[in-house]
Amino acid sequence: MAVLEILKYPHPVLKKRSKEVERIDERILRLIDDMKETMYGANGIGLAACQVGVPERIIVVDVSPIDPQHNFFAMVNPEIISEEGEIEHEEGCLSVPECFEKVMRKKIVRVKGISPEGREIEVSGEGILAFALQHEIDHLNGVLILDRLSRLKREIYRNRLKKERRKEERE
Numbered sequence: 001m002a003v004l005e006i007l008k009y010p011h012p013v014l015k016k017r018s019k020e021v022e023r024i025d026e027r028i029l030r031l032i033d034d035m036k037e038t039m040y041g042a043n044g045i046g047l048a049a050c051q052v053g054v055p056e057r058i059i060v061v062d063v064s065p066i067d068p069q070h071n072f073f074a075m076v077n078p079e080i081i082s083e084e085g086e087i088e089h090e091e092g093c094l095s096v097p098e099c100f101e102k103v104m105r106k107k108i109v110r111v112k113g114i115s116p117e118g119r120e121i122e123v124s125g126e127g128i129l130a131f132a133l134q135h136e137i138d139h140l141n142g143v144l145i146l147d148r149l150s151r152l153k154r155e156i157y158r159n160r161l162k163k164e165r166r167k168e169e170r171e
């Protein structure tokens with residue numbers, strides 16, 4: 001297993017729609033292991049493959065630090081099949097440093113996909129599990145939390161980032 005580099009906004013791969021996985025082979029299984037290690041290494045509760053530069057539809061999630069009822073799982077080609085309610089949730093993203101903002105999420109989602117073993121699986125949840133699933137599936141569609149903010153808040157973040165870059169260049 002290896003810790004991979006996590007791409008940061010505005011890397012172009014983060015804006016792309018990731019492709020469906022057609023076959024779960026050794027390469028995919030190794031990628032899932034590496035994603036798991038990378039997520040834990042960064043103290044994240046979820047990660048999408050595009051965040052490590054692979055635009056394919058794979059997510060890993062482990063919300064147990066917040067909700068111990070749910071353990072680690074990986075899902076290939078995840079798809080939301082039902083959703084319920086709406087709620088604001090404050091979240092961050094490993095690819096969007098220093099951005100913690102409230103975004104609108106569904107309260108409950110049901111997601112189906114393929115396990116690393118090739119079985120069709122369904123996960124449904126509310127609270128942090130539902131938010132993590134929506135956040136990671138957003139990544140597969142090239143959507144970042146920034147895209148879910150108001151235009152004003154997005155501009156504020158972009159300007160802050162630009163300022164920091166300029167400061168770094170001067171140093």
Ligand code: NI
Binds near residue numbers: 092093094095135139
């Ligand atoms: Ni994220």
